[in-house]
Amino acid sequence: MADHDAAAQAAALAEEFAPDLGAILFTIYPDADSLDTLRPGQTDPDSVNAANRAAAAVLAREGVQVFAQRADRGAFRRYMDGREDSQANRLAWRDRDRLLQGDAALQALGLDPKQARPRPSAAKITGSPADRLVRAFGDGGGPEFDDLAEELLAAGRDGVLDVARRKVAERFGDEAAEDFAASLLTLAEGAELGPSGWASLVALPVALQPGPLPDAAAIGASMIAAGLLEEALDIRFLPEWRAPERLAALSPVALRRVLLDMLEGRAPKDMPPAASLQGQDFALLLGLQIDWEIPVWEEVALNGLPEAPDEPPEGEEPELTPEQHARMQLFDRWRAGVFESSGGCVPLGLVAASETGAEIADFLAEAGSRSEGIEEIRNFVAVARDEARGEKVVCVPQVEGEALRLALYTESGSFLDELRLEADQLPVAAAEMPPLLAAFVTLVEAPPGG
Incomplete structure (x- = not known):
């Protein structure tokens, strides 16, 4: 009776x-x-498994992707090693290498795969495909727009999407058409596919320096090894450089083909390696991102659906969690290391593939202001060398919060001058500046003779 009650409650929650x-x-x-x-x-494993089976049956009928994993004590203990023994950490375990999905998951749960149904489409608008999409966009987008666009992406109907974009421009203006096109690219670059049920395309644009290109595969591998990613994310970079211009030229359907190719382990024909980047300012690494943060039924049944993060007021940046702040600091250190080892190449942020152009534009705008800080340091050192009258000049760098103070001395210990630069004047975090400074002035830990 208790098993029946638990199963009935689980089925009701699933509904x-x-x-x-x-x-x-x-x-x-x-x-x-x-x-x-x-x-x-x-x-009582029988009771728990029965409740899971009842919930899975309901969810499969409603079109939810069902995944399953078998409890493995050894794998679980290895996962928990070094982690706090908390309920959240226990529920976060995913047996990534042996996760079951589709028919295999349902059979493992004791269900007939024929029970699974596709999710009902939210699209109810009538008319031609292009008109339906335009009307859904004009009504504010949402699930209906997403479902209609997904149908067209899956069918490879670039022509219909292009017609719809032109109709949006005619009806709502060019700015709305740009938003429409951006929405399609966002939908195209991610999908409920892959081993975890969600995969997307990401890009790491890199500002290049004249001369030989750095090793693309080594930079991608070093980023992953640096521990910069959230634990639930897994990224697989393609090993060669790609051209940002080629990515920007892809249609939504072509972008979806790239995603599908990479999920199948194929080199994407729509995004081949760059034939030549001679004279180019930027290149990119293209990656497939797998998000393993699949909701676990036990956690959903216990705590309800995960809450969406609060949106910050318009014009304000979201407040960073301590974990996000720590990852940002790691990223700054990693980027400074790449800058030093590659002869001045600068990785930008890891972004969704469709945001590559915006990331490069933001970098160029920021670099314009921050390069003034580097130039100010160079001039500062040059003036000090003139004052030193041929004696070697050394620098004592000091990090003050997010700012950087530089004090210049002659090698014999005479003080020459000092300069303080705020965070927004620096190309990287203050703590990561010394390797850059060492390129044009000798650094010392303390004033000579002090």
Whole structure:
């Protein structure tokens, strides 16, 4: 009776949550020991598995992607090693290498795969495909627009999307047409596909310096090894440089083809390696990002659906969590290392593929202001060398919060001058400036003779 009640409650919750779930992960417990290891205090694996089966049956019928993993005590203990023993960490375990999906997941849960149904489309507007898409966009977008656009992307109907874009321009203006095109690219670069149920294209644009190109594969590997990514993300970079201009020229359907090719392990024909980047200012690494943060049924049943983060007021940047701030600092250190080892190449931010152009434009705008700081340092050192009358000049750098103070001395210990630069005047974080400064002035830890 208790098992029946638990299963009925799970099915009712699944009915409630199904409209807001794209994918869900169930854990199958083969015995009481595995259940106790992963969920201390629970002792009845049959009851838990029955409740999971009931919820999965409902969700599969509602078109939610169902994933399953078998509780593996060894793999779980290896995952927990070094982590705090908290409920959140326990629920965050994903057996990425052996995750089941589709028919295999349903069969493992004890369900007939024929129970699964495609998710009902939210698109109810009638008319030609282009007109339906335009009307959905004019009504504010949302699920109906997304579903209509997804149907056209999946069918490869670039022509219809182009007609719709022109109609949006005629009806709502050029700015709206740009928003429409951007929305299509955003939809095209990510999809409910892949081993975790969500995959997307990302890009790492890099500002180049004259001379030989740095090793693309080495830069991509070093970024992943530097621990810059959120734990739930897995990125696989293609090993060669690509041209940003080629990416910017892709239609939404072509961008989706790139995603599908990379998911299948194929080199994307629409984004081949750059034949030559001679004289180019930027190149990019193209990556496939797998998001493993599939909601776990036990957590959803316990805490409800994950809450969307609060949106900051318009014009304000979102407040960073301590983890995000730490990753930003790691990124600054990694970027400074790449700058030094590559002869001056600068990785920009890791962004969604469709945002590459905007990231480069932002970098150029920021570099225009920050390059003035580097030029100011060069001039500062040059003036000091004139004052030193041939004696060697050395620099004592001091980080003051996010600012950088530079004090110049002669090698014999005579003070020459000092300069303070704020964070917005520096090309990288203050703590990462010394390798850059060392290129044109000798650095010392303390004033000579002090």
